[in-house]
Amino acid sequence: MCIQNSCVHFVKASTKWYDSFPSPLEAEAMGMCDAISWIDQLGLSKMQIELDCKRVVDSIVDRSNNKSEFDNIVLM
Secondary structure: OEEEOOOOOEEEEOOOOOOOOOOHHHHHHHHHHHHHHHHHHOOOOOOOOOOOOHHHHHHHHOHHHOOOOOHHHHOO
16 A cells, blocks of 8 residues: 555555455455555545556445455445
């Protein structure tokens, strides 16, 4: 995870280790949840989150069609 300011300059970064072996979709969803928790812990607001996986983004945007292996993560 990486935080950049509005000028796209590096501000802060963090990593997380998982003992399990999630699918790429699950890993992207878990990373998003971890990023949201980290942002909250830092007390930041008005953040824009960028993801690499369109299927995860689509599941967040369209909650009516959540039937994938990572839905339980996204719906948290």
